[in-house]
Amino acid sequence: SLKANNLRELVQLQTDGGLKVGLDVVKAAMMGAEGFAFGTPLLVILGCKILRVCHLNRCTVGIATQDENLRAHYVGTVEKVVSYLTNIAEDVREILAELGFRSLDEIIGRTDLLKQIDDAKFRKFDFSTILMQVEGSNTWQKENPPFDKNSFEKSILNEIYPVIKNPQTEMIIERNIINTNRSFGTLISGEIAKFYGDQGLPKEALTFKLKGAAGQSLGAFLAEGMSLLLTGVGNDYVGKGMHGGQIIITPAIYQEGSSAAGNTCLYGATGGKLFIAGAAGERFAVRNSGALAVVEGTGDHACEYMTGGTVVILGETGINFAAGMTGGVAFVYDRQKNFIDRLNQELVFARRIDVDDDSEGKLYLKKILTSYVNRTSSPKARRILNDYREELAYFWMVTPKDMQAPLNPKEGD
Structure with missing residues (x-):
């Protein structure tokens, strides 16, 4: 063909x-x-x-x-x-x-x-x-250059280079972004890695305040020290392979249950933080091995093959949740009481968090939700926190069957 x-x-x-x-x-x-x-x-x-x-x-x-x-x-x-x-x-x-x-x-x-x-x-x-034989060349003959030459991020890279060379300084960049601006943050992360390897920059050395609809792979392979604050919506592959830093997505107009990111977000992430004030698509946090994420709903196959990190889902999930999950922990808010039917229980088990006795899970989740509200101003999360003792009864904590206390999801234990 x-x-x-x-x-x-x-x-x-x-x-x-x-x-x-x-x-x-x-x-x-x-x-x-x-x-x-x-x-x-x-x-x-x-x-x-x-x-x-x-x-x-x-x-x-x-x-x-x-x-x-x-x-x-x-x-x-x-x-x-x-x-x-x-x-x-x-x-x-x-x-x-x-x-x-x-x-x-x-x-x-x-x-x-x-x-x-x-x-x-x-x-x-x-x-x-x-x-069947068809007339024409049988081999690759000429380049097929990508549609996006990444001039958007290249121009910003020149602007922020002083911070990369002098990591004790900080800088805030404000830009509008559109869906043809793909993999924003990846080029800059690569430059940071050239200088400092996995260590990256000091926390929040570079803050990017973006507005609009970002293209695919926003924050892919994100380095430590970068903060992407998007007012708008993301696309597929947000935070793919991210190593550090943080990505905060807040829709310009918040509507509970609406999507704010696409499919396969956080795929293969090893660290960092992803907060989305809205729902994401399918295969959320697949192969996550160290990132912290909060989202207000997902599609099918969330947390598949997860080996570490923490995922909090403040809404419904799709089917086949946690298939092949061997590490980390997931908290799922299940007001509709239909989550267990969607959980793949081969390698994990889900339990309710005891309001009086389970101080570890209870306090850990509250700390995450507080941070999430502070960064996204999510009305749903704020409502849960305001009545935390009662709302906690609707949460499931999902962990691998082999996982031992104390809770140490970043390391997969």
Whole structure:
């Protein structure tokens, strides 16, 4: 379809899944692939025993775990990976030589070199659409420059460079932002990382007061010391991979239950704080491993594969909540009493917070809500705090079944 629509020359095609030997690479190239990704074989080379417990934080060979004791068992090396891929390359070269070709480039897209096996088991399959030849280039030929050259953030970077070079100073920047201004904060975070690595800048050294509808990936990979205060709405991937700092989203006109951010917010975050005075979309805080977040509702699959951090949801969630969650803690406000039906209980359990006895969870949640109200002025959160003792009865605290007290969600315990 790319060739039929004159798009093939603008894209590079990569394939993955089931690639193990040189012949797999050659066949994939003939079907149009220019890049080849290896997953399971490389894990096996590094010591993976295919125990299928990657999501449980109990990988006995130290690959898919954050447990320092288990990670001590890791025996993988770079040399093993290089050796395996070198052997794949040699295998490919031998096959190409037998076919009379000098390089992979010569066979990319050459489906005419493939022939269906004449066997009864395969005759029931129709491979015509895969083997069909279409006029046009078989490979990537020219650049397809991105629509957004990021001039918006580049101009701001020049303005705030004095703070990056002298972290003892502070600066507040005010701007209007539109939805074509994508991944705002990422470029600046990268510059900060060049100077200071994971440490970043001092707290709130750089504050950005934004107004409007931000583009995708607002605050992605955000560095410590940056505060993004958005009056308006976010898009998909807010806070993706954020490491530190804070993102505060407050709609210009607050309406309880309305959306203020899109899907897959906080994906893979390792730290920082995200406060949204409104609801977010699906897959909120997937793979969160250290960030603190408060939001007033989510779609399906929230907190999936979460390994650390804290998520507070002041409203309804979608289905499959906390699937594969092995660390951290989530607090869910459930006035409609329908949350348990939406919880994936395979690895987690939910319990009510005892108003009189559970001082740890009660005080921890109150501290978070107080901070949230101070930064967003959320009417809903303020109402909960004003009648906290009564409203606390509507909260569920969700933790992994293996999680031990005391509550230490940032570390995943």
